[in-house]
Amino acid sequence: MAEAIKTKYRVGGMDCAACASKIETAVSRIPGVTEVGASFTAGTMNVVHDAVPFAAIQKAVKSLGYTVAADGATPPATNAIPDDHADHDSGDSHLDIGDGPWWKTRKAMLTLACGVALVMAYLIGRVVPEIGHWAFLAALLVGLVPVGRRAVAGALAGTPFSIETLMTIAAIGAVIIGATEEAATVVLLFLVGELLEGVAAGRARASIKSLADLVPKTALLVEGDQTREVPAVSLALNAIIMVRPGDRIAADGDIVEGQSAIDESPVTGESVPKTKQVGDQVFAGTINTDSVLNIRVTATATDNTIARVVRLVEEAQESKAPTARFIDKFSTYYTPGVLVVGALVAIVPPLLFGQSWSEWVYKGLAILLIGCPCALVISTPAAIAAALSAGARRGLLLKGGAVLESLRSITMVALDKTGTLTEGKPQVTDIVGIGRPEGKVLSLAAALETGSSHPLALAVLARAKVDKVPVPPAAAAKAIAGKGVSGKVGGEEVFLASPSAAAERARITPELQATIDGFNDAGKTVSVLVVGTEIAGILAIRDEPRDDALAGIQALKAAGVTVVMLTGDNERTAKAIGSKLGIDVRAGLLPEDKQRIVRELQAHGKVVAKVGDGINDAPALAAADIGIAMGGGTDVALETADAAVLHGRVLDIAGMIDLSKATMGNIWQNIAVSLGLKVIFLLTTIIGVTGLWPAILADTGATVLVTLNAMRLLAWRTKAQ
Incomplete structure (x- = not known):
């Protein structure tokens, strides 16, 4: 049996969870496909299959009005038709809002055309009333034909109860009972709602794309005494790059020459630059503010901090949360249920109670529109996508x-x-001078430790640098296994050792031993400095808690x-x-x-x-x-x-934890808004207060409110920030 293949695709035009669901259903019906997962927030689709050709997947996705390309390629741009897949672009296709300015997309063009046709129909109806009905019917068809085609394609691909199906039935029913003007208005409002969904989905994707765009496209590669500009993606491990003041750093790396303040706010959100020096790590996408740095590359372009963040966030957005899975399952029963309720409202009062057919059919059609599940279905994934993006930034x-x-x-x-709780780097916490100033004790200790890579030695040298004490040269410096390090500094024999080793050369007084014991009880490592045969001081070292x-x-x-x-x-x-x-x-x-x-x-x-x-x-x-x-x-x-x-x-x-609580609060707000508005308009429709266009306006309004509320999470910050 052939091993299953997992392929990732970029899908253009997915604006909501319902879009993703339709694509999943259609692709899952292809022979050889065992698993499909589409994410409208990431604009991706993962397919587990048994060597299914791309053409079969392309055909299934394209039939629904979307575009598809293998991961690493880009779905066709808004108005472009690629040379190798010219048939990608269909007349009524959804296209990814994120691929270009939203006002240039086919969806925007269709909405504009429908709006213009509706205005023209209104003017014609005022000037030539006898053909006004036909003018509104023509305006209706401008928007309804593409929607109807998608409804049919979805039904053939296994999704008969889609939002397009509800819209098509409601619009055709409205024409039959003579409400053509309202039907045309409803279709326009529906297209406006879809366009707004696309803009919101594009914003969610753009938040991650902007993170990827933090990394510059080129870098200055150092080759001997020369530098040349090269693509950042071509940088190999251990390459040396030069970063000038004001430039963004093109790769993760370690500073090998120079010292500068690094502005990490684009990545971390922190406003205060951090001073970095030789040996310190820097991240791709951060900004060098002060002076020229030479940096040794420690991660390739596909594995730097930003790339890993983007990859992990996209993978996270592709996985559904428990609440999202519940709502998806709920909506599979909810939409057919709306059709049943709408039919009962339209049929039962006239059939059993002698009510007006036109009045109750109208109300039944309005209920179909009220029942559109868009706002409910988008309530969870929109909030989660925004939260994941905000967290990543x-x-x-x-x-x-x-x-x-x-x-x-x-x-x-x-x-x-x-x-985790500590920095992972020992620090000199205490210096005690005995007959000598603390600075002199640190200076002599640093002289002996110069050139050593031992963590305790690095701690001493780091403290000497911070305190700006002179570090004289040491002669005949050597490590004594298990004891310490010795050498001559300024003609004096100096020994930096553990207390037990120091006690072999010099007397440790009871008072000094009590001090050493106190440091040990505090979890600190003690080094004793011996000059000649006298103890000159002690240094206490510990891996301190993070700030x-x-x-x-x-x-x-x-x-x-x-x-x-x-x-x-x-x-x-x-x-x-x-x-x-x-x-x-x-x-x-x-x-x-x-x-x-x-x-x-x-x-x-x-x-x-x-x-x-x-x-x-x-x-x-x-x-x-x-x-x-x-x-x-x-x-x-x-x-x-x-x-x-x-x-x-x-x-x-x-x-x-705070982000999790904020997100779940946002999701419950979204669910309350989407269901609350439906209940209100359901009641007002049944009692005759509202009709078709307020119903679709309520659904569109709920979708917009839910999406805007979710997008608020993009501005979330930790309390520390």
């Missing part, structure tokens, strides 16, 4: 609507320590979430950090221990989010209800997790 990646919905239910967050760690934990607690630290680090260090942050600690854990504890918490009724950044966190990330990878983490952690905090802020974990 602020460094919060969520792999699907299901994850976004579930986050609001989290009751327990289990955090790793190193690299926002305490605020992040407090935000989680304020949201009613319990926090615990799960770490493989030693208990003394872990408890010192935990005490500083005010959280419970489980220390000395292996990867399987973290996974076991997560499952124990779940067994006690907790909904657990596990946050980590390393390979050792992967089992627990997979076991948790929601796994969250911390920024800068390993690829394994990012792949295993359900979500990722790209920029390493602990506050962003609470931000994710």
Whole structure:
């Protein structure tokens, strides 16, 4: 048996969930296709099939009035017909609003033509009343013929109960009972509503496209003493690029020369530039503000931070949230139900109670229009698409609507320590001078550590740079295994070592030992500086909590979430950090221990989010209800997790939960608006207050309101931002 193939396509013209549903139904009926998933928000379709030719898929999609191209290609532009697939473009096709200005699309042209025809019919009716009916009928046909063709195509492809079907039946019925003017108005309002849906869908897609556009198209490649401009997509790993002040950085990389303030606001939303220097990481799409930098490329164009964000968000938009799946299922019964109710309203009163046929048929037709499910069906995916886009622009990646919905239910967050609650880089926290100034102690220690790549050495050198102390040269510097490093600085024999090794060369007083013990109890590593045979000072080093760690934990607690630290680090260090942050600690854990504890918490009724950044966190990330990878983490952690905090802020974990709550609140508002307006107009139609065009206006209005409400989420920001 041939192995199933998964192919991704770009589909032009999907404006709402109903469009995606029709395409899924049509393509799923092709022999050899086993699974189809279309996303109107991403404008994509994934097909699992057994070597089905593209022509068969193209034919099924095109018959519904949409365009399709393999992923990596672009669906035909608004008014262009590609050379190799000239028959893509059909007279009444939906075309992707995102492919060009909305006013140039065929949908806009059709709406304009229908509007002009309706105005002309009105004028003709005023001047030559006897042919006014025929003028309105002609205006109706301008808009109804394309809609009717789509209704027939949808029915033949397996979707008989579509919005186009309801519209066609209502319009034809209105003509039969003599309401031609209203029928023409209704069709125009329907086309306007579709156009607005397209604009909104285009906005959702544009928010992700704008993220991809942050990365410049070219880069300055350094080759020896020369630089030349090359396409950014051609940059290879380890290539060196030059970035001038004011330029956007073209690739993820590490600074190898220069120091500058980097404006990361286009990617993170943070307003204050960060100072970066040699060895620091920079991201594609950020802006170099101060001076020239040389950067070594660490990720290709297809795998840089922005590309990964776009890819993950598109994948997330393609997966349906539980609420969206429920509404999709509900709408499959809802639309036929509307047809039945409309028919009963039209037939029962005249047939059983002797009421006027024209009056009740009119009301039945109005109910068909009121029942259009567009606003209801779009209520969830529009909100989720906007939320996923807003989160991505602020460094919060969520792999699907299901994850976004579930986050609001989290009751327990289990955090790793190193690299998650802390920076993952040891820092010199305390310097104690004994007979010498603190600056001199740091200067001598830095002299010995120059050239070393040991984390503790890097911490000493970093502190010396921050404090701007001189670093004299050291002669005959050498590492002494298990003890420390020694050498001559300014003619003096200097030794930087552990307390036990230092005690072999110099006397540690009880007072000094008490100080060392105090630092150790606080989870700090102590290095003792010995000059000659005398102790000159001590340095305490610890991987400190992130700047926002305490605020992040407090935000989680304020949201009613319990926090615990799960770490493989030693208990003394872990408890010192935990005490500083005010959280419970489980220390000395292996990867399987973290996974076991997560499952124990779940067994006690907790909904657990596990946050980590390393390979050792992967089992627990997979076991948790929601796994969250911390920024800068390993690829394994990012792949295993359900979500990722790209920029390493602990506050962003609470931000994710807040985004989930905001999104679900938005969805329920949308559902209330769409159903509430339907109920109101259903009642007013039955009692004779409203008719056909107010009914479709209500549906169009509800769709616009729901979409605009969902788009508000694009402006969402974390509380920290």
